Amino acid sequence: MADPRQSPRAPPPAGTAPRTSAPGPRPPEVDPPRGLDRPRRGPARTTRHPDPPAGQHPAGERHRRYDHHDVAGARWIDTARQATTYRAGRVLPAGDAAPVYAPVGGQGLNVDAANLGRKLAAVVHGWVGEDILDTYTTERHPVAARLLQNTRAQITLMRPDPQTRALWEMFSDLMDLDDAHRYVADMLADMLADMLADRDAGMDVRYDLGDDHRLVGTLCPDMKLTRERPDPDVVTAVTRSADLLREGRELLLDLVDRAEVRDAAAAWTGRVNTVTARTDRVDVDALLIRPDGCVAWALPTGQDLDATTLVRALGTWFGQPA
Incomplete structure (x- = not known):
């Protein structure tokens, strides 16, 4: 007599529920947290995610948010947001808590912590008053705002649609003009120098320290x-x-x-x-x-x-x- 466990046609023993090989209901898929997505296979694409309702964004109304994308087969963040101030009493955001932007161009490095650290130490030691912490916003906020503008422009030119292709071709033609080429080159040089703390004199991005000397407020080049x-x-x-x-x-x-x-x-x-x-x-x-x-x-x-x-x-x- 054949073993009923080896034959799918055999009836189950009396008093037992029939066995089935059909899979049960699958748990609902949950999107991973933004910014932590694993690379996906498949064609490159760009996806716009709608802004969350006011009050539901983790940073509330104090940040401006844009997109995040699936490009070149990998999904990554492009929220392009920035805190409206870098000081709110005893709260001083730094890193991705201050500005966050797309990773294009490898521009994730910045000197926010270096700018803030010694100022905090001076306040803690009682050498200076707390007002010096306000300079963290006045110095670093404009630099990050310009970087956000640059990365948003790069993302716009990466979108795979006919309209963006036309914009890209027009931008390429403009880059043949000396003035346009120089403007973009200087902007990228400023941001790179800011990331590496290696700025030469004459760069147009500098902190206003109340001194007219052309070096004051710039990041000193390594010597x-x-x-x-x-x-x-x-x-x-x-x-x-x-x-x-x-x-x-x-x-x-x-x-x-x-x-x-x-x-x-x-x-x-x-x-x-x-x-x-x-x-x-x-x-x-x-x-x-x-x-x-x-x-x-x-x-x-x-x-x-x-x-x-x-x-x-x-x-x-x-x-x-x-």
Whole structure:
């Protein structure tokens, strides 16, 4: 007699429910959280997701939201949103909590944390008042807004439809014009320099620190330095300005061995590293650089020192000496 378990036609034993190989109901599919989607196979496509109703967005009305897309077979975020302010009392967003944008161009790097960190430390230590935290918004918000504009434009040109193809071809023709080419090149150079904290003088994106010198408010480019008075514990007298900023302290660079510059900053020795060194730059005699790489003060070549300007900059960013 055949084993009924081996024959699908055999009746089940008495008192038992019939067996079935049909699958049960499948659980409903749940979309993964946005920004954490795994790559999908299939043709590249662009999908617009509607904005959530007011009040249901995780950041409420304080953010502006746009799209996210499936492009080149992978799904990724393109919400292009930015907090309207980078300070609300004791809340200071940074990273993706401040701006978030598409990953095109690899522009996810920024110096928000470097800009904010030392300011927070100065407030915690009681060196400066809390008002200095407002400069986090005035300095970093415009930079991120411009980056968002750039990434939104790139996403628009990536959409696979005839209208966008026509726009792309027109944009390509415009890039043959010198002025248009220069405008886009300068914009991309500014954003790249901001990401790498490696900005040359003359870039058009800078923080307004209330000083007309063309270097003040820009991110200082990395410089090769030869120390005039090397520390006995330092193996080599040759270093780079970026390495001197790794300690997270303010840096006063005396580039032509001017004792009056060092004397004017002597009271801040506990907070500011003063280094006398030579470099290839010939446009300045001294620079005061914040830990985020921003030039806070500059002394043009051969100009008499107005110590009040240096003392004012030291007091503004690093507090009054003890």
